[in-house]
Amino acid sequence: xxxxxxxxxxxxxxxxxxxxxxxxxxxxxxxxxxxxxxxxxxxxxxxxxxxxxxxxxxxxxxxxxxxxxxxxxxxxxxxxxxxxxxxxxxxxxxxxxxxxxxxxxxxxxxxxxxxxxxxxxxxxxxxxxxxxxxxxxxxxxxxxxxxxxxxxxxxxxxxxxxxxxxxxxxxxxxxxxxxxxxxxxxxxxxxxxxxxxxxxxxxxxxxxxxxxxxxxxxxxxxxxxxxxxxxxxxxxxxxxxxxxxxxxxxxxxxxxxxxxxxxxxxxxxxxxxxxxxxxxxxxxxxxxxxxxxxxxxxxxxxxxxxxxxxxxxxxxxxxxxxxxxxxxxxxxxxxxxxxxxxxxxxxxxxxxxxxxxxxxxxxxxxxxxxxxxxxx
Amino acid sequence: xxxxxxxxxxxxxxxxxxxxxxxxxxxxxxxxxxxxxxxxxxxxxxxxxxxxxxxxxxxxxxxxxxxxxxxxxxxxxxxxxxxxxxxxxxxxxxxxxxxxxxxxxxxxxxxxxxxxxxxxxxxxxxxxxxxxxxxxxxxxxxxxxxxxxxxxxxxxxxxxxxxxxxxxxxxxxxxxxxxxxxxxxxxxxxxxxxxxxxxxxxxxxxxxxxxxxxxxxxxxxxxxxxxxxxxxxxxxxxxxxxxxxxxxxxxxxxxxxxxxxxxxxxxxxxxxxxxxxxxxxxxxxxxxxxxxxxxxxxxxxxxxxxxxxxxxxxxxxxxxxxxxxxxxxxxxxxxxxxxxxxxxxxxxxxxxxxxxxxxxxxxxxxxxxxxxxxxxxxxxxxxxxxxxxxxxxxxxxxxxxxxxxxxxxxxxxxxxxxxxxxxxxxx
Numbered sequence: 001x002x003x004x005x006x007x008x009x010x011x012x013x014x015x016x017x018x019x020x021x022x023x024x025x026x027x028x029x030x031x032x033x034x035x036x037x038x039x040x041x042x043x044x045x046x047x048x049x050x051x052x053x054x055x056x057x058x059x060x061x062x063x064x065x066x067x068x069x070x071x072x073x074x075x076x077x078x079x080x081x082x083x084x085x086x087x088x089x090x091x092x093x094x095x096x097x098x099x100x101x102x103x104x105x106x107x108x109x110x111x112x113x114x115x116x117x118x119x120x121x122x123x124x125x126x127x128x129x130x131x132x133x134x135x136x137x138x139x140x141x142x143x144x145x146x147x148x149x150x151x152x153x154x155x156x157x158x159x160x161x162x163x164x165x166x167x168x169x170x171x172x173x174x175x176x177x178x179x180x181x182x183x184x185x186x187x188x189x190x191x192x193x194x195x196x197x198x199x200x201x202x203x204x205x206x207x208x209x210x211x212x213x214x215x216x217x218x219x220x221x222x223x224x225x226x227x228x229x230x231x232x233x234x235x236x237x238x239x240x241x242x243x244x245x246x247x248x249x250x251x252x253x254x255x256x257x258x259x260x261x262x263x264x265x266x267x268x269x270x271x272x273x274x275x276x277x278x279x280x281x282x283x284x285x286x287x288x289x290x291x292x293x294x295x296x297x298x299x300x301x302x303x304x305x306x307x308x309x310x311x312x313x314x315x316x317x318x319x320x321x322x323x324x325x326x327x328x329x330x331x332x333x334x335x336x337x338x339x340x341x342x343x344x345x346x347x348x349x350x351x352x353x354x355x356x357x358x359x360x361x362x363x364x365x366x367x368x369x370x371x372x373x374x375x376x
Numbered sequence: 377x378x379x380x381x382x383x384x385x386x387x388x389x390x391x392x393x394x395x396x397x398x399x400x401x402x403x404x405x406x407x408x409x410x411x412x413x414x415x416x417x418x419x420x421x422x423x424x425x426x427x428x429x430x431x432x433x434x435x436x437x438x439x440x441x442x443x444x445x446x447x448x449x450x451x452x453x454x455x456x457x458x459x460x461x462x463x464x465x466x467x468x469x470x471x472x473x474x475x476x477x478x479x480x481x482x483x484x485x486x487x488x489x490x491x492x493x494x495x496x497x498x499x500x501x502x503x504x505x506x507x508x509x510x511x512x513x514x515x516x517x518x519x520x521x522x523x524x525x526x527x528x529x530x531x532x533x534x535x536x537x538x539x540x541x542x543x544x545x546x547x548x549x550x551x552x553x554x555x556x557x558x559x560x561x562x563x564x565x566x567x568x569x570x571x572x573x574x575x576x577x578x579x580x581x582x583x584x585x586x587x588x589x590x591x592x593x594x595x596x597x598x599x600x601x602x603x604x605x606x607x608x609x610x611x612x613x614x615x616x617x618x619x620x621x622x623x624x625x626x627x628x629x630x631x632x633x634x635x636x637x638x639x640x641x642x643x644x645x646x647x648x649x650x651x652x653x654x655x656x657x658x659x660x661x662x663x664x665x666x667x668x669x670x671x672x673x674x675x676x677x678x679x680x681x682x683x684x685x686x687x688x689x690x691x692x693x694x695x696x697x698x699x700x701x702x703x704x705x706x707x708x709x710x711x712x713x714x715x716x717x718x719x720x721x722x723x724x725x726x727x728x729x730x731x732x733x734x735x736x737x738x739x740x741x742x743x744x745x746x747x748x749x750x751x752x753x754x755x756x757x758x759x760x761x762x763x764x765x766x767x768x769x770x771x772x773x774x775x776x777x778x779x780x781x782x783x784x785x786x787x788x789x790x791x792x793x794x795x796x797x798x799x800x801x802x803x
Contacts, residue, residue, distance in 0.1 A: 058480055064505060067476035074469050176593075178563070189517070190791035191491060191564055282469065285495065289465035328477045331459040337429040338463045 009364045016359045028355035029318075032348040039343070043335050050329045050336075057321055058328030066211035068328065073213075074282055075292065076320040077220045078103070078275040082298035083316050084227050085271035087307040091231065092264055093244045094149075098142065098160025099272050099295025101167035105141045106134035106273025107280045107290045108171060114201030114281070115183050123200040130201060131277050138273020139266045141167070146265035150258035164295065168288075175288050184286060194286040203281040216278040221313070223271070228309040240264055300345070304352050319345065418457075420672050422448060423483030425474045426462040427490040435596060435622040437462070439641055440489045440514070443660025450665055451672070459483055466492025475500045475511075485510040485671040487664070494518055510671045510678050515566065517790045519684055523675075527663050528566075528789050530688030532573035533718050534656035536725045537696050537711050538638040539577020540733070541653040542616040543585055544704040545636050546578070547735070551615040552585040554578060555608030557601055557626045558619070561591045561802055565791040570620050570656075572797045573725045574638075576746075579799055580731045581710070588612045589802045596622030605629035616653070627651065636702060643697035653707070655697040662693045686789050690719045710737050726788055728757040747798045754795050761785065763792040 037047035052060065057072055059065035082099050089096040110130035118126050141163065148154040174184040178192050186195040205212035231237040239260045243250045250257050275294070280286055301319055305311030326341035424444055432438040441460075448458060459481045461474040471493045478486050479500075486509060488497050494516040501511040501524035509523065516526040542554055556574065560567045575587040590608050592600040601619070605626035608614045618638040619626040624647035630637035631648035639647070639655030663685060670681045687693030696715075699708040710733055717723040723731070723741065732740045746755035752773055754762050761783040762773040773795075776782045783792045796802065 058477060062480040063482075064476060064480045067473075068480060071473035071476055074473065176563070189494075190794075193492060193494060196495060279469070283467070285468050287465070287467035287469075287492070289467045289470070292467070292470065324473075327461055327474070328480070331423075331461055331477060331481055332456075334430065334455060334458070334460070337431055338461070339429065 005366050007366050009366070010361050011364050012360065013362045021359050024355045024359060025352060028351040029348055032344065032351040035347050035351075036344045040336075045333050045336060050333070053329035053332070054325035055321065057325045058331075066209070068324070069211060070214070072320055072324045073217050074279075075324055076317060077214070077216045077282075078279045078292065079294045079297060079301065079320055080220045080313065080316045081223060081275035081278070082272050082294045083301035083305070083312045084224060084309055085268040085275075086298045087302040087305070087309065087312060088227065088231070088240065088264055088268045088271075090302055091244050091307050092240045092261065094146070094261060094265060095157040096142065096145075096160050096265065096268055097157060097295075097299060098145065098163050098269070099298050100291050100293075101160065101164035101295070102138040102142050102269040102272040103276040103279075103291045103295055104164075104167040104171050106138040106276025107286060108167075108174070109137035109273070110134035110277035111184060111197070111280055111286045114197040115195060118198035118201040121200060123202075123204075126200045127203065127281060130281060131274055134273045134277030135270040136273075138276065139270030141273075142269020143262060143266045146262040150261055171286070171290070172288050175286070197281070197284045201281055202284055203278065214282055216282065219278075224309055224313050231309060236260075236263070297345075300349055304349065306356070322348075418454070420453060420668075421457050421459060421481065421483045422453065422668060423459045423478030423481065423486040424461075425464050425471065425478070425486070425488045425490075425493065426460060427465070428463060430460050430462045434624070435641070437489065439658055439660055440487075443658075443662075443664045444487065446661040447664035447668055450661065451668055453668070464490075464493075466490055468496045471496035472500065475506075479506055479509055483509065484675065485512060485668060487512050487514070487667075489514045491515045497524065508675070510667075510675060512667055519679075521679055523678065525679060525682060525684055527667070527685040527687075529658060529663075529693045530686060530789065531656060531658065531694045532569045532725055532788060533689045534694040534696050535570045535573040536577040536718075537715060538618065538654050538656045539574040539579075540581055540711055540714060541699065541703050541707050542574070542618060542636070542638055543578035543581035544707050544710070545653055545702075546585050546615050547582040548704040549615045551613065552582065553612045553614045554585055554587050555605065555612060555614035555617045556587050556589045556619065557604045557608065557617065557621055558589050558591045559595045559621045560593060561589060562794045562796065565788060565793040567591075567620050568796060569726070569788045569793045571800055572793070574618055575797055575800045576725060576730065581733045581735075583732075585799065587618075587800045588614060589796070589800060591802065592621060598623045598625050601625040602629055609633050609635065624648070639697070645697060645700060650702065652697075652700050653703050654699045654711075657695055657697055659693055659695060662691055663687060686786060688718070689715060690721075706737050710739075713737070713739060724785075726755055726761070726785065726793075728755060728759040748795045749798055749800070751798070754797065759785075761787055761792075763787070764794050 040047040040050055057068045059068050062068065082103065086096055086099055110133055113130045113133050114126065117129065145156050145159045148159060149156045174182060175194060176192050178185060184194060186193050204215045206215060239255055242253065242255065243257055243260050247257055279290060297319060301312060301316045305315045322345060323341050326344065327338055330336045330338055330340060422444065426437045428437040430441050444458065459478055461477055464470055464474050475486060475496060493513060497511050497513045498518045500506055501520055507523065511524045513526045515528050519525050546552060546554055556571055558567050558571060562568045571589055578585045578587060588608055590604040592604050594600065601621050601623055602625040605617050606629055608617060616636045616638065617626050617630045619640050624639065624644045627637045627639050627644045627648035630651040635651060636653055637648050637651045638653050642657055644655045645652040667682055670678055674681060689695060699711060714731065723729060728743055728745065730742050730744055732742050743757050745753040745757050748754045754773065760775050762775050763783050764771050765774045765777060766772055787793060
């Protein structure tokens with residue numbers, strides 16, 4: 001006799017059209033915003049006032065509106081680059097959750113260059129040196145994990161996670177320890193405070209009226225295009241997705257899996273390090289909260305975008321608007337603090353993952369007719 | 377497909393940019409009309425940047441938030457005139473962006489409560505666009521001549537008074553061992569001037585007493601604060617626990633172990649009703665009211681009228697909570713006498729003169745140098761203040777910094793005190 005089918009089954013579906021996928025994702029975001037509106041109304045905050053301020057990132061009725069755009073870019077660029085970089089390894093089913101640590105390594109190394117060499121080198125050379133050192137040091141920080149994984153099969157999730165804290169505590173150590181060797185700290189303050197970089201290490205901006213466009217934005221969007229090409233059109237990109245689908249298939253096809261894993265992880269970590277460089281050279285100094293949690297938020301962005309570089313561009317912009325917008329919108333309401341951004345982000349993640357589930361699977365109930373057939 | 381999306385995004389960005397430009401112009405116009413009405417209550421906007429949530433119910437941010445909201449209520453400003461950006465870590469970009477947000481909301485004065493905001497505040501105050509906004513930064517040392525000041529209080533004066541209460545209690549119990557849970561030690565003048573003032577207060581009534589400092593290397597961590605207090609009691613059999621950290625955990629430990637305690641920040645009697653002697657407290661509304669009123673009435677001369685502000689017992693900016701019945705007999709009277717001496721300016725904590733208080737409550741002034749644990753003079757009889765300068769190997773006490781500028785009395789607040797007085801032991 002055939003085994004009885006369960007009452008509810010989950011079946012994979014393959015026939016979901018792209019347009020429907022886009023619509024269902026937009027609907028998911030709208031549902032999340034709707035839930036947020038109910039929550040806001042429940043604590044007596046007018047959702048329309050709040051969302052107006054949030055989606056316009058507070059630029060309406062604001063005489064310094066251009067500053068809000070500058071602030072948005074400062075948040076958006078590191079998030080975009082980090083999410084792109086994480087998507088590279090996730091595609092390979094290599095769980096790099098060490099974005100925070102790699103970002104910090106990049107920040108520390110480029111700060112080292114800025115503070116030690118910034119005064120003696122021309123500006124363009126300082127910035128290039130910072131970018132190279134930031135990327136390479138972070139790349140090596142990531143490569144170590146890939147090497148251990150390939151050589152001894154260690155768990156990359158645990159290792160990258162732990163390396164996050166090592167980097168963070170190293171940074172805190174530099175930030176709190178006053179000593180002659182510690183060039184990271186400002187010499188003029190009695191309390192420990194990070195030194196400001198010499199002017200040659202400041203990231204270039206282009207003045208458009210009052211607005212100053214940070215050129216890291218241009219670089220980040222270029223990187224987005226390059227990574228799209230890299231993932232979709234090159235041999236390397238193909239190898240990454242084959243390794244992600246099945247390591248045995250990759251080996252059978254004659255690919256050097258170990259080399260691919262190490263190469264991709266180095267690239268991913270180096271890009272995150274570059275994001276760190278961009279951040280500190282825009283801020284002109286280090287800080288112990290330099291990452292702004294992009295290493296974590298980037299994971300969410302990469303997943304929400306299904307590891308697609310173009311979607312990552314859209315999602316990271318949305319998350320940045322959400323973050324920056326929530327901050328400005330919350331200023332008016334004493335009952336809301338900035339944690340509301342986290343809450344809303346969580347709801348969006350939940351609804352989009354729900355939508356993702358519905359586009360990939362369908363729920364099938366046991367049919368009565370089937371039952372009858374079986375009984376006979 | 378992707379090219380279309382990029383094109384679309386760029387278009388959206390450009391539109392937003394144009395909008396921003398329009399807003400700019402219209403708002404500059406409306407701003408001019410606002411200028412005339414700046415002295416009326418309804419248009420004056422207060423901005424604040426907090427290190428943790430504005431909805432905290434205790435601790436550092438709570439104390440400042442209470443100070444600002446109370447001051448605004450006293451002045452008659454509505455809650456709608458207060459704009460807050462909270463949970464801002466000490467990161468220059470994030471602080472600068474928070475300042476931009478508040479400036480964009482039209483704030484006339486912006487307060488920043490955490491030390492690490494210092495450079496972002498200093499830079500913002502110099503910006504051309506922000507010339508008509510007043511920046512006020514707590515615990516810092518930077519300022520300018522027109523629109524940027526810093527503020528803090530002489531909490532060490534209150535600490536000295538709590539030290540007297542602790543010393544008298546220890547004397548009554550005949551136990552010379554007193555514990556002190558500190559966020560940091562000699563790294564910060566703020567913490568070590570508090571520890572030293574407390575110890576000098578203890579020694580004024582009980583010269584043999586020793587203050588054991590256990591530092592937790594963070595401003596607030598409930599678990600560490602609790603463990604530190606427990607370790608002090610277990611290791612040194614302390615009979616009184618004082619603290620310089622955010623939560624009331626050390627007070628609760630004292631309550632559980634049936635010993636005594638001195639709180640900090642706010643009146644902690646409710647956390648330890650049977651242990652509390654008296655707490656060193658801040659009255660933040662005192663400063664915030666002064667600053668907001670000055671910025672409302674005469675923003676042009678803010679630096680002349682308020683300037684760099686270090687209020688103490690005299691201004692009621694710092695104080696102690698009511699002396700409880702747990703204290704030794706006569707504590708209240710002695711504290712009142714000493715408090716009057718400080719308020720009248722007759723005497724202060726870090727001078728060449730120390731107080732010696734007998735069991736009957738008689739106060740005698742003793743002119744003597746203040747020593748550290750190695751018997752080196754740290755405050756001379758004439759009041760000259762010393763400080764350790766140089767790196768580890770050739771650290772030496774000096775009366776001035778490298779450029780020859782003398783350490784003045786406010787250095788206790790601004791940050792050059794970096795030693796413990798005799799009778800303070802760390803570990």
